[in-house]
Each structure stands twice: as C-alpha cells, then as structure tokens.
Amino acid sequence: MLMTERDFGRKSVFMRVSERALSEHIAHVATALSQIAMAFPEMHAEFSVHVRCIRLFDGAVTMGFTDERMFGAMLLRIPVSHIEPVSYYIEHIVHEASHIHLNALMAVGKIILNDPGERFVSPIRPDPRPMLGVFHATYVTSRIVQALLKLLRWTKNENLLPSLAEAADELIRGYLEISRYGTFTEYGASLIRELRDQIAGLTLLPEWRDFDFDTPRQHRYGSWKSNVAKLKEQLESAQPA
Incomplete structure (x- = not known):
C-alpha cells in the first residue's frame, strides 16, 4: 500500500470516481500502458500475464494497493490536479504490477x-x-x-x-x-x-554529470x-x- 509521508497515520478515504473523471482517467491509464509497452516491453508482457483488472478510485491517503488475496487486481487512486497524470499512472502501474509479480515469485x-x-x-x-x-x-x-x-x-x-x-x-x-x-x-x-x-x-x-543534486525540490508525489x-x-x- 502506497501513501505519502504527510498522510501516514491518517485514515484512508475511498470514493467513487465521477463518470466524467473516470472516462478521462481511463484514457490516461491507456496512454500509460502504451508508453510502458513501447519503452519497457518486458514489464508490459509481465503485466499482461499477471494483471486482470485496474480499478480507479478517488479519495485521500492511499494512492494504490494490491494484495495476494486479490491476485491480479490493482487499485489506483486518481492523481491530484497538479500531478501529470500519465507519468503518475506509469509509476503506479509499475509499482503495483511489481508487487503482484513478487507475490507470484514468493508463492513458488x-x-x-x-x-x-x-x-x-x-x-x-x-x-x-x-x-x-x-x-x-x-x-x-x-x-x-x-x-x-x-x-x-x-x-x-x-x-x-x-x-x-x-x-x-x-x-x-x-x-x-x-x-x-x-x-x-x-x-x-x-x-x-x-x-x-x-x-x-x-x-x-x-546525465548525472549535469544534474543539480543540491537544488531543493518537491518530491514527485508532491x-x-x-x-x-x-x-x-x-x-x-x-x-x-
């Protein structure tokens, strides 16, 4: 289960995604999967074997989770408005799919x-x-x-x-x-x-040669x-x- 440091100790909130937002975010998820397939075909092939459904939710605290008791399913929270959605979904799909893959390895x-x-x-x-x-x-x-x-x-x-x-x-x-x-x-x-x-x-x-390690930045989760x-x-x- 993934949450931000700020949210640790707070109660998770799960809400239904509005119909308008749902269609928009389904498109973002499809784009994310397409980019994973192009850039990381091994991960996409693994995803195709292990993952049977993605369920989107709105809410607070928890950003995504899966569990061996619901093997093959992942739940992802839609991102807040200031976070670029396709990059967000790429990372969170890879994150949860990797949990699923590791659970499969541990079952063996x-x-x-x-x-x-x-x-x-x-x-x-x-x-x-x-x-x-x-x-x-x-x-x-x-x-x-x-x-x-x-x-x-x-x-x-x-x-x-x-x-x-x-x-x-x-x-x-x-x-x-x-x-x-x-x-x-x-x-x-x-x-x-x-x-x-x-x-x-x-x-x-x-690329690290020109990367500025000392400039303060917000974490990618914001x-x-x-x-x-x-x-x-x-x-x-x-x-x-």
Whole structure:
C-alpha cells in the first residue's frame, strides 16, 4: 500500500470516481500502458500475464494497493490536479504490477528468512516494517527505476531525471537496509545481487554529470521534499580516486 509521508497515520478515504473523471482517467491509464509497452516491453508482457483488472478510485491517503488475496487486481487512486497524470499512472502501474509479480515469485518458493516480528527502515514509508515489507518496497522501487530509465532512453526527456534520482535514492536506501539486516534463501540472495548490479549500473548514467543534486525540490508525489543524498553519495564514491 502506497501513501505519502504527510498522510501516514491518517485514515484512508475511498470514493467513487465521477463518470466524467473516470472516462478521462481511463484514457490516461491507456496512454500509460502504451508508453510502458513501447519503452519497457518486458514489464508490459509481465503485466499482461499477471494483471486482470485496474480499478480507479478517488479519495485521500492511499494512492494504490494490491494484495495476494486479490491476485491480479490493482487499485489506483486518481492523481491530484497538479500531478501529470500519465507519468503518475506509469509509476503506479509499475509499482503495483511489481508487487503482484513478487507475490507470484514468493508463492513458488521462500525468499526471506527473517523473523516476521523484526522491524527495519523502509525506503518509502516512515514507519518501521518487517523485512518482507522492506524487501517488497525495495524490489518495486528497483522496477520503477528500470521503467524511468527506459523511458528516459526512449523519450530523451531529461525532465524525468528528478523522478529517476528520487527513485534511485529510495532503491539505494532499501538495498543498504536489506543487505545489512536481511536473511535470505539462495534465490533471495540472487535477487539482492541483481539490485546491487542495478545500482552499480546507475552510477554510469552520463546525465548525472549535469544534474543539480543540491537544488531543493518537491518530491514527485508532491507532499514532502525530495531526497537524493544517498544517490549523490553513491555517485561520489564510484568516482575514480
């Protein structure tokens, strides 16, 4: 379940989308899926296998969720007016579809061996989470990074860089937490190595050379300040001496 830091602790609100808004947002979702298919065909193919329905809702706090008890379905809140809708839906579709994919992997075999009662720092939520939650958050963030990177290469639109930087920072923070405290099966360890290799590849992106890491920005969800300090630190540590 995805919510903003500002909304943590508040009660979720779910409301029906008006008919006028529904038709508008269905079109935005279709455009988002089309762009995913063009830029990230592997994700779109996976989506086509796993996802059977998207339900849109209006409301507050929760932006999207799925659950293994309703496998194949995702619920997405329509974005507030100041957020560009297609980019919003691309990220949230990838986010929830990745949860669904990871749930499928976990149904096949165990990945995490940590005690469910232990709590750790999540890269995308302010409350301490079990390792299962931290791993889920880090895994889906890694896929958002992949999607944004593929969109950047496909469109050459450098306006995607702030969102990519934020997501990459979240990925790095999640990876550091799970690599430090996680206990995994052999298959789980292979997924951690994939995250490590993805982070190493991110440091090679030439666009970072001209990216301003120090200018304050609003987070892409619009409710708190952007945080890219870990990404900047990672890039600096990767520079040759």
